[in-house]
Amino acid sequence: MNPFHTQFHTRAHQTGLTDAERSRVHAALTRAMVPEPIPSPFFSTSFFFSRALIAATLLIVITGGTTYAAEGALPGDLLYPIKIGVAEPISGTRLVLQRLKYLLERES
Amino acid sequence: MKDRNRLFDAAFADHADELFRHAFFRLSDRERAVDMVQECFLRAYTYAKDDDIRDMRAFLYRTLRHLIIDEYRKKKSYSLDAILENDDIHADALLPQDDTNTIEAATVRLDGEQALEKVSELPPDYGEVLLLRFVDGLTPREIAERIDVSENLVSVRIHRALKALRTVLETP
Numbered sequence: 001m002n003p004f005h006t007q008f009h010t011r012a013h014q015t016g017l018t019d020a021e022r023s024r025v026h027a028a029l030t031r032a033m034v035p036e037p038i039p040s041p042f043f044s045t046s047f048f049f050s051r052a053l054i055a056a057t058l059l060i061v062i063t064g065g066t067t068y069a070a071e072g073a074l075p076g077d078l079l080y081p082i083k084i085g086v087a088e089p090i091s092g093t094r095l096v097l098q099r100l101k102y103l104l105e106r107e108s
Numbered sequence: 109m110k111d112r113n114r115l116f117d118a119a120f121a122d123h124a125d126e127l128f129r130h131a132f133f134r135l136s137d138r139e140r141a142v143d144m145v146q147e148c149f150l151r152a153y154t155y156a157k158d159d160d161i162r163d164m165r166a167f168l169y170r171t172l173r174h175l176i177i178d179e180y181r182k183k184k185s186y187s188l189d190a191i192l193e194n195d196d197i198h199a200d201a202l203l204p205q206d207d208t209n210t211i212e213a214a215t216v217r218l219d220g221e222q223a224l225e226k227v228s229e230l231p232p233d234y235g236e237v238l239l240l241r242f243v244d245g246l247t248p249r250e251i252a253e254r255i256d257v258s259e260n261l262v263s264v265r266i267h268r269a270l271k272a273l274r275t276v277l278e279t280p
Contacts (some may be wrong), residue, residue: 007220
């Protein structure tokens with residue numbers, strides 16, 4: 001490094017922000033920073049929880065969709081066993097409940 | 109958000125002084141340089157994407173560079189540009205690939221401290237490469253990546269900047 005480089009570099013590195021200037025600029029940056037969100041006690045976004053939530057949602061969508069699709073199935077169709085085993089018992093339970101509700105209303 | 113805030117806090121601690129130096133010696137105006145460092149961090153915080161944050165120092169320098177260019181556009185015009193025939197388009201053809209020796213020879217005769225005070229009087233492109241080379245210690249290749257020009261053009265600019273400095277220093 002020749003004298004020019006040394007002088008140039010040394011002189012430059014003697015220059016910097018004063019404490020007051022540093023505080024002022026840092027304060028402006030801190031004010032601009034978006035505050036860290038306060039974690040909700042009712043909802044956790046932990047890795048495990050978010051994965052479990054996604055899995056549960058997928059399960060509901062897939063089973064619900066399959067059962068709904070099975071309602072129109074005929075004997076021999078792929079979804080017919082689901083219609084017999086799942087969709088119709090659910091639908092039957094709903095009818096029984098409606099009947100019970102009707103009878104209770106008529107009694108009262 | 110917490111990580112981003114922490115990254116910018118760390119970047120401020122690590123780079124605020126060097127960014128200030130760069131702005132100060134290019135503008136020769138302390139108050140304006142402080143404002144510019146502040147604006148640089150605020151803009152970087154607002155606009156930085158993940159890729160930018162991975163090389164925070166380079167991103168901060170790029171942001172500061174744009175601010176300084178805006179500042180020059182607002183304020184100054186350079187007769188030195190004309191005097192030194194700042195014809196960068198053809199500059200690649202004028203010098204050999206490695207002109208390190210020429211630059212070394214040119215710098216030996218200059219007083220570094222005096223020269224530093226005069227950087228702000230140079231055309232913006234020249235001041236920029238001088239500070240990146242001799243204050244921040246970047247190689248011509250690193251400077252070329254930083255300011256998005258060819259390595260050879262950086263060498264040409266450094267060479268010409270030193271010539272311009274000599275002219276400025278010798279002018280009474």
